[in-house]
Every structure is written in structure tokens, then in C-alpha cells.
Amino acid sequence: MNFELQEKRILVTGATSGIGLDIAWSLTELGAELVLFGRNRDKLVELEQELGARTLALDITDEAAVSEAFAEMPALDGLVNCAGISRLESALRVRAEDLDALMTTNVRAAAIVAREAAANMLAHGRHGSIVNVSSQAAMVALEGHLGYCASKAAMDAMTRVLCLELGPKGIRVNSVNPTVTLTPMAERAWSDPAKRDPMLAAIPLGRFATPREVALPVAFLLSRSASMISGTCLPIDGGYTAH
Structure with a gap:
């Protein structure tokens, strides 16, 4: 088994906080x-100082800025699409x-970003x-998450299409689908027992994920040990989606 990523250059979006930050640290290690x-x-x-990383402040929703950033991008071996947002709303208030x-x-x-990264690799x-980096919200219905569930389901669909089109060119594409992951923001958001306890009761392992527990499967999928894995959407959810 080889999870090491020496001599691999990997782009991580959304790297300054939350899961993306832990992914950056784990990949560096x-x-x-x-x-x-x-x-x-x-x-x-x-992070540039601590990790020796090349960094760029960028709004990835600006297509022209993304294309410009890739014009001077060195050769990539991997991409982690981690940047994302959430909005909570009921179906009647969306x-x-x-x-x-x-x-x-x-x-x-x-x-x-996937388009540009794949073009760079080729x-x-x-x-x-x-x-x-998708979510368990792509796989099950979560109350109050209409738009978020739809967006993550679309990301998983995108993963499968990218797998189909890029596989023949030697590029693997997968998703990871975490449950609630205890970033500092999530710890605050899930601190209320009335909200937290019902969700924990639905997770067979009885706890939420740590950022490290998401980062390491990402590292595995980037590594040579996952060389025959493509097109999968991997739940990191303690069994939540097994219901």
C-alpha cells in the first residue's frame, strides 16, 4: 500500500478553512x-510559510480569473475541489x-476548476x-437543505461524467461524501443538543467525523493505492446513508 504523495503537485481549493485546511496539512505530511x-x-x-505551498487568493466563481490562474499553473498531478458554501432553507421558503x-x-x-486542472494534466x-468534496446530502434527503442537497447531488453527477470522459485519458475522478464534520464552524453549529442528538442517533457509529477522517480518504484517492478507483462517491458518514 502506498499512500505517499512525494513528487506530486496537488491543487486544493477552499484551502484556508474547514475541511480544505485539514486536507492541505494532511497532503503536506x-x-x-x-x-x-x-x-x-x-x-x-x-500557509505559504508553514507548508511551503504556492498560494493564490481567488474567487473560483470568476471563470476569467480561474482561467488566468491556470495560464501560469505548473504541471498538476491532482485536484481537490473543496471550496463550497451552504445555505439552509425549507422547501417552502427557498x-x-x-x-x-x-x-x-x-x-x-x-x-x-476541474476543466482547467484536467487540461493542465493532459x-x-x-x-x-x-x-x-461532496456530502452525504447528495445521497439522502436532509430537511431544510433543498438547495444544498441538489448542489451536492449535481457534484456527484459531475464526478461520474468526468470519470467517463477523462478515464480514457488517464485521469481518475472520485467524490467523497462526508457527514457532519467537526470543523470549528460545525462545532458551533451543532452545539445545541436538540439539533445534535437526533443526527448522532442516526449515525450507526454514534459520532460525527473529524476533518482528519475526511482528509485521509481524500489522500488515498489521490494516491497510487487507488489506481483502479474512479467514478465512485465514497460516504464518510459512520453509516448514516446505510439506512
Whole structure:
């Protein structure tokens, strides 16, 4: 088994906080050279110093800016599409602007970054790997998550199409689908027992995921140990979607 990523250059979007930040640290520990996209300029400067990463403050919903960033991108071996947003709304209160924002960031921007990353890999003759950070919300209905569920289901559909089209060119594409993951923001959001306890009761393992428990499967899918895995949507949910 080889989970190491030495001499692999990997782009991570949404790298300045949450799951993306833990993915960046885990990939560095496994030897990867990183390119990091994010919006928090101060955090990017910090990560550039701490991880030796190449960083770029970028709004990935700006297609022209993304294309410009890739014009000077070194050869990539992998992409982690982790940038994303969430909006919570009931079906009877859903707003068009929330749906547009979710689809713009979670689907359209991810597709554009994947397009550019795949073109980069092909131009440099690399057989690479793309991992989309999706959600258990793509697989089951979650109350109050109409737009978010739809956007993550679209991301999983995108994963399968990318797998079909890029596989013959030597590029693997997979998704990971985490349950509630205890980033600092999620810890605050799920601190109320009335909200937390019913969700925990629905998870057979009886707990939420840690960011590290998401980052390591991402690293596996990027590695040579996953060389025959493509087109999968991997639940990291403690059994939640087994119901």
C-alpha cells in the first residue's frame, strides 16, 4: 500500500478553512507539493510559510480569473475541489438567489476548476486524480437543505461524467461524501443538543467525523493505492446513508 504523495503537485481549493485546511496539512505530511486557492489572503500567506505551498487568493466563481490562474499553473498531478458554501432553507421558503449561489459555487465553479486542472494534466502528460468534496446530502434527503442537497447531488453527477470522459485519458475522478464534520464552524453549529442528538442517533457509529477522517480518504484517492478507483462517491458518514 502506498499512500505517499512525494513528487506530486496537488491543487486544493477552499484551502484556508474547514475541511480544505485539514486536507492541505494532511497532503503536506504525505509529501505532496501544494497549490492552494482560497479567499482569505492572510491565511494564505500563513500557509505559504508553514507548508511551503504556492498560494493564490481567488474567487473560483470568476471563470476569467480561474482561467488566468491556470495560464501560469505548473504541471498538476491532482485536484481537490473543496471550496463550497451552504445555505439552509425549507422547501417552502427557498429563494432563487440562494439556489443560484449554491449552484454557482458548488457546481459551476467546481466544474470550471476541474476543466482547467484536467487540461493542465493532459498538456503535461500527467495521469492525475481529481477528488470532489461532496456530502452525504447528495445521497439522502436532509430537511431544510433543498438547495444544498441538489448542489451536492449535481457534484456527484459531475464526478461520474468526468470519470467517463477523462478515464480514457488517464485521469481518475472520485467524490467523497462526508457527514457532519467537526470543523470549528460545525462545532458551533451543532452545539445545541436538540439539533445534535437526533443526527448522532442516526449515525450507526454514534459520532460525527473529524476533518482528519475526511482528509485521509481524500489522500488515498489521490494516491497510487487507488489506481483502479474512479467514478465512485465514497460516504464518510459512520453509516448514516446505510439506512
